[in-house]
Amino acid sequence: MTMQSKTPSETQDREEGRGWTLPTSRRGFLAALAGAGAAISLGSKVAWANGEIGFWAKDLTNEQLIHLYTTIQRIRWFERTCVDKMLTEPGYRGYNHFYVGQEAVATGVSAALKNTGGVMEADLVYSTHRPSGHAIAKGVEVKKMAAEYEFRATGLNKGYAGEMHIADKSVGFMGADGMIGPGYVIATGSAFAIRARGSKQVVVNYGGDGTYATPHFHSALNNAALLNLPFIYVLENNLYHQYAHYSYSCPMKDIAIAAKTYGIPGVVVDGQDVIQVYNAAKQAVERARAGEGPTLIEAKTYRYYNHWGAPGAKPGELGAFGYDPLAITSFRPEREVRAWMARDPVDISRNTLIHWGVLDRAKADEIETAARAEMVEAFAWADKQPLGKPEDGLKHVFVEGTVLPRQFG
Numbered sequence: 556m557t558m559q560s561k562t563p564s565e566t567q568d569r570e571e572g573r574g575w576t577l578p579t580s581r582r583g584f585l586a587a588l589a590g591a592g593a594a595i596s597l598g599s600k601v602a603w604a605n606g607e608i609g610f611w612a613k614d615l616t617n618e619q620l621i622h623l624y625t626t627i628q629r630i631r632w633f634e635r636t637c638v639d640k641m642l643t644e645p646g647y648r649g650y651n652h653f654y655v656g657q658e659a660v661a662t663g664v665s666a667a668l669k670n671t672g673g674v675m676e677a678d679l680v681y682s683t684h685r686p687s688g689h690a691i692a693k694g695v696e697v698k699k700m701a702a703e704y705e706f707r708a709t710g711l712n713k714g715y716a717g718e719m720h721i722a723d724k725s726v727g728f729m730g731a732d733g734m735i736g737p738g739y740v741i742a743t744g745s746a747f748a749i750r751a752r753g754s755k756q757v758v759v760n761y762g763g764d765g766t767y768a769t770p771h772f773h774s775a776l777n778n779a780a781l782l783n784l785p786f787i788y789v790l791e792n793n794l795y796h797q798y799a800h801y802s803y804s805c806p807m808k809d810i811a812i813a814a815k816t817y818g819i820p821g822v823v824v825d826g827q828d829v830i831q832v833y834n835a836a837k838q839a840v841e842r843a844r845a846g847e848g849p850t851l852i853e854a855k856t857y858r859y860y861n862h863w864g865a866p867g868a869k870p871g872e873l874g875a876f877g878y879d880p881l882a883i884t885s886f887r888p889e890r891e892v893r894a895w896m897a898r899d900p901v902d903i904s905r906n907t908l909i910h911w912g913v914l915d916r917a918k919a920d921e922i923e924t925a926a927r928a929e930m931v932e933a934f935a936w937a938d939k940q941p942l943g944k945p946e947d948g949l950k951h952v953f954v955e956g957t958v959l960p961r962q963f964g
Contacts, residue, residue, distance in 0.1 A: 611667075611837040612830045617913050621922070623666055623829050624904045624914065627658040628926035630688045631901055633697055635873065636930040637687075637704065638865045649704035651718050653860040654688035655873070659900035660791050660854045663832025664759060665692035667840045670726050677727030678840070679749075681742040681760045684719045685858075686731035689761055694726040697930065701937035714943035715951065727756075735765055735796075739775035739788070746784035746849075757785040757843040765796025767813065768804040776851065780817040785843035787836070790853045791826065797862045798886050811853035819849050826854030827898045830907060857895035861887075 612620070634655045640647045654661070668678040670693055682689040690700060695711065703710030704718050711721050722730035729745070732738035742760035749756045766772045767790075779786040790810055794801055807813070814821025820842070824835040832854060839850035859874040861867060867878030874896055879886045908914040914922075 611834050615666075615833075619666070620908055620911075620913050623662055623833070624908055624919070625922050625926065626662045626665075626692055627829060627901055627904055628923050629697070629929065630658040630661065630691045631655060632923075632927045632930040633691060633700070633933070634687055636927075636934050637701075638860070638868055639870045640934060641865050642868060642870045648706055649701075649718070650864060651687065651704065652685040652863050653858060653865070654685050656859040656895065656900070657685075657791055657793060657826065657854075657856045658688055659829035659832055659904065660789065660826045660856055661688035661692040661761075663829045664787075664789055664836040664852075665689075665694075666829075666833050667836040668693075668727075668757070668759065670694045672727075674724040674727060674729075675754070676756065678756050679727045679729050679742075679745055679758045681729050681738045681745075681758070682731040683738065683761050683763060684731060684733045684735075685763075686718065686721055690721055690723065690728050690731075693723075693728040695721070695723045695728055698933045698936050701930075701933045702940045705937055705940075706943060707937060707940035708943045708947075709940045710937075713951065735763070735769060737771060738762070739766070739771050743775045743779050743784060743786055746779065746786040747782060750782070750784055755844050757787060757840055759787045759789055761789050761791060763796055764790065764792040764794065764801035764805065764810060766790065767801070767810050773813075773816075776814070776817045776819070776849065779849040780819050783846070783848040785846070786849040787839045787843060788849065788851045789836075790851065791856055792853055793856050793858045795858075795862070795887065798880060809853060811851055814851040817849075819851060821851045821853070823853050823855065826856030827895075827900045827903055828907075829900060829904045856900075857892075859892065859896060 615623075634651065634653050637649060637651050638653065638655075640649065641651070665680070668680070670677055680689055680693050687700070691697060699709070699711040700721060703712055703714065703716055703721055706714040706717060708714050710716070711723060716722065716731075719731050719733035722728060729742075732741075739760050739762060742758050746758040749758065760775070762772065772788075775786070776788060778784070779788075792801065792810060796804070801810075809821075809823050811821035811823045820839070822835045822839070825831045835852050839852060842848070842850060861875050861878055865875060866880075867875035874892060876889050876892060905914070905919050909916060909919065
């Protein structure tokens with residue numbers, strides 16, 4: 556990477572600790588990021604004590620807090636069941652870009668949203684090519700999701716979507732997008748439509764750290780800020796876009812600082828802690844619903860599996876190790892994977908609720924056992940569903956019926 560000279564103002568910002576630091580090396584960048592993680596945690600506690608941000612989770616009922624933990628477990632076991640099937644069943648047709656490790660982000664965000672009422676009343680979510688967690692947290696039926704992943708005719712989208720294009724408008728889950736970029740433009744269009752008709756809905760768009768380098772990222776934030784749209788961009792920074800560390804394409808340690816360019820709030824949050832994610836999302840949602848415009852939330856998180864599929868993983872074990880398709884870049888050092896797994900979102904949420912007296916260990920174990928059984932049953936049901944027929948391939952592609960001729964001009 557070519558280093559560029561810094562302007563006096565940027566140098567001053569760096570010296571005063573306002574986050575404008577350019578990486579001198581990837582190792583240095585990671586060290587800086589580790590320091591940022593500590594700063595995030597400490598900063599949140601200080602801010603809470605000062606009343607600078609709301610600690611909205613304190614107002615949740617025990618049932619709502621248990622729902623957060625249950626959702627994290629359901630996402631975890633949906634994907635672990637899928638991993639094991641990919642590794643042990645040669646005839647399994649499904650595939651996945653796994654979300655394991657990032658469960659607290661989708662769970663915390665959706666807990667702050669309205670997830671019922673269909674597309675005209677529910678808050679809307681636009682996902683990425685890594686959609687399982689976003690969909691489950693929004694309330695999509697997992698049996699139909701499992702069937703869709705295998706291209707079954709009774710799947711969520713009749714077998715046309717696979718993993719990367721699932722959608723369920725009934726809960727406001729507007730769909731996954733295999734392309735890195737265009738989804739944000741569509742999402743801001745929905746936010747504009749909501750504002751135009753006077754609805755109180757908000758729109759959440761998920762993106763990864765690689766999206767910073769796309770023009771759509773900046774176009775979406777620019778227009779959302781100009782038009783004061785009810786739009787929330789949740790950037791899940793799991794450090795890698797495919798096989799490259801984000802420091803190769805982003806000059807900042809915290810991508811959320813880009814929000815300053817557009818005059819909107821930019822929030823950095825610990826994406827492993829569902830409580831912190833919920834607090835940030837709640838504030839952004841209330842702001843958007845009140846007509847105060849968009850927010851950029853950057854959640855620091857990590858995925859436990861490879862970019863795609865399950866290479867390097869073993870059946871029944873969590874995480875993938877020993878697979879480095881681009882050894883020259885030291886892609887995902889094993890100690891880095893293990894370090895992030897030591898701050899597992901499942902453990903953090905479980906320990907928090909036990910510490911608060913919301914759960915005891917037996918109840919927490921019971922929830923995990925139930926989540927695992929639910930997903931085993933869902934995939935078993937999906938296995939028995941009929942596959943799509945080739946002759947039905949063009950169904951649902953074109954609008955059926957007639958259109959009256961019109962003359963324009």
